[in-house]
Amino acid sequence: MTIRLVLLGRQGSGKGTQGARLATLYAIAHISTGEMLRNAIKHATPVGKAVKEIIDSGGLVNDELMASLVQGRLGESDARTHGYLLDGFPRTLPQALSLDDIARARPINIVVDLEVPRELVIERLSARRAAEHRADDSPEAVERRLALYDEQTAPLIAHYRKKGVLAVVDGVGTPDEVFARLTSAIVTATGITAPGGDGRTTR
Ligand code: AMP
Secondary structure (H helix, E strand, O other): OOEEEEEEOOOOOOHHHHHHHHHHHHOOEEEEHHHHHHHHHHOOOHHHHHHHHHHHOOOOOOHHHHHHHHHHHHOOHHHHHHEEEEEOOOOOHHHHHHHHHHOOOOOOOEEEEEEOOHHHHHHHHHHHHHHHOOHHHOHHHHHHHHHHHHHHHOHHHHHHHHHOOEEEEEOOOOHHHHHHHHHHHHHHHHOOOOOOOOOOOOO
């Protein structure tokens, strides 16, 4: 069995950092749609040019474009063979329905909701703005992104709970504490232990 995981959580919940660590541990593809789009902007591709303004203002790129980007990426051999962790997609109900279709043959086996209160993510994002100078970490863009998360993305929690694949993980704590909670949620939901994790073999 391979891991096909969706990581949900507010901007600034630690999704990016924890996602990268989990992907390394389980040797699965780390697919961050925000990262894909920022790369497209950096290389001034047609997609990059089309989405730059939307991203800088903290808006959401349209569902059709996102679904086709993700469909292409999930079709690549690393994701097909070894599994993947999706970070930043789906973000709307239409995207979640597209993903249900895209992944029909090899369904998502766990969706983790990494929970961090709003006040704490605002603190973390203003620290990141100082360090990384991201246009979309400006106070106005952060406000918009968090509002869109509550409106558009939070409803996905119910969608995945209904499907029986949801695990809620407390994202408050040190990075190591949160990481330990994540790996334990993954073993509970999928039966898959990290390679070398506790001596059990990976299925
Ligand atoms: P992230 O790094 O995941 O916070 O993504 C940065 C920005 O990229 C978001 O604020 C959106 O503008 C855009 N983006 C990333 N993923 C998606 C998605 N699944 N749907 C729409 N927009 C997205």
